[in-house]
Amino acid sequence: MILHNRVNKDVLKEQLQNSTEKRITISFYKYVKLENPQEYRDQLYADFFKLGVYGRIYVAHEGINAQISVPDANFDAFEKYIDNSPELSGERLNIAVDDNGKSFFKLKIQVRHKIVADGLNDETFDVTNRGVHLKAEEFNKLASDPNTVIVDMRNHYESEVGHFENAITPDVDTFKQSLPIIEDMLKDKKDKNLLMYCTGGIRCEKASAYYKHRGFKNVFQLEGGIIEYARQVKSQGLENKFKGKNFVFDERLGERISEDVIAVCHQCGQSDDTHTNCKNDGCHLLFIQCEKCAEEFEGCCSKECQDVIHLPEEEQAKIRKGINKGRQVFKKGRSEKLAFKK
Structure with a gap:
């Protein structure tokens, strides 16, 4: 086979x-x-x-x-x-x-070497000493505590379209990058409740153990991540503290958790939260594009890329020769071409 x-x-x-x-x-x-x-x-x-x-x-x-x-x-x-x-x-x-x-x-x-690229040496701390897992109702209660700091463990393009109320959303490109940045941001808050969340829970599993190792006293994580939270909120009739979309790493690029639209089209600034990838195979930039701009730019991030997609395929292949953009689809989202990228 x-x-x-x-x-x-x-x-x-x-x-x-x-x-x-x-x-x-x-x-x-x-x-x-x-x-x-x-x-x-x-x-x-x-x-x-x-x-x-x-x-x-x-x-x-x-x-x-x-x-x-x-x-x-x-x-x-x-x-x-x-x-x-x-x-x-x-x-x-x-x-x-x-x-x-x-x-x-x-x-x-x-x-792979690891199932999530975290850049940590697992031999230096107890990876099984994780934070307390919280269900949706428990998460909501702790999130309302003034002694709690809520931290989004996801990347900038994920939190841009959706996040929990009052959450810290680090402007980072990778999970690996976020760990030391968040620790530095919270260096004087190690006695507060550190309440973390991510898409499905996996990033928090390792991060919670790491932050406990680094001296944080009260570490908590959302069990099952945003996906399970949304399911529990709906089935139990709880208050939904998540605003907007949950970014997902598949062809959908997002699933709606609330009707709030908290992002804007990166090309015109209109309220929108629809992620797409530039149709130029030599770019594949991940960005937010409204329907109007999608039509105007034919799904491209810029006029330059729009011109490229109208070239013969042979010429397009020459332009992108030696450039592997396929693996970068979910690692970008930043470009000087995007006038309204936060």
């Missing part, structure tokens, strides 16, 4: 958009020791391929981090697989709250 995709991504994207198959978008992670990540990766690919799973999964000696979609018809079989897996049994599945089933178009599983 071939353990990787061999079909052109554009073909797969078109097939997904035209498909009427109902799919469920899910994320999960688990810190669990894997002796042979490559062997585990190959078996996981074979098993998930049979279940029709699409998505992006990272496997490392320290565990598994997955963002996937599963055919609705296979969901029971998928849950049974998770329950019967020694590595994954008992792990919570975060089900998307605003899902059209078009989140992923292929299955990709990679072996």
Whole structure:
């Protein structure tokens, strides 16, 4: 069996958009020791391929981090697989709250050094000594405490379209970059309640242990992240303290948590929170674009990129030769071309 995709991504994207198959978008992670990540990766690919799973999964000696979609018809079989897996049994599945089933178009599983790039030396502190996990109701209560500091552990382009009320939102590009910056910002607040959150909880797992190691006394984290918070708020009729969209790392680029629109189009300044990637394959800049600008610039971030997409494909290929922008899709969001980027 071939353990990787061999079909052109554009073909797969078109097939997904035209498909009427109902799919469920899910994320999960688990810190669990894997002796042979490559062997585990190959078996996981074979098993998930049979279940029709699409998505992006990272496997490392320290565990598994997955963002996937599963055919609705296979969901029971998928849950049974998770329950019967020694590595994954008992792990919570975060089900998307605003899902059209078009989140992923292929299955990709990679072996990495870590399941989240944090830049930390795990040998220098106890990674299992994590913060207190809070459910949505508990989070809301602690968030209202004047002795609490709420910190968004995500990147600038994530918090720009949605964040919790009164949260500190560091202007950072990566999780690795955020850790020392946040510590410096809070160096005189180590006795306060440090209340952290992220998309699905995984970044807070490591960050909470790190900050406890660095002397923070009262460390808390939102269990299941924004995704699980939104589900609990809806099912329990709780106050929703999250404003705007939750940025997600798949084809949807976001799921709405509240009707508040807190961002603006990066090209005209109009109120908007729709992320897109520049249609110029040599750019792929991640930015916010309203419908009017999307039409005017044909999905591009600038007039320069708009001119490029009208060139013959051979010329476009020459321009982008040697430039790999594909892996930078979610790592950008900054450009001098964007007049209204905060």
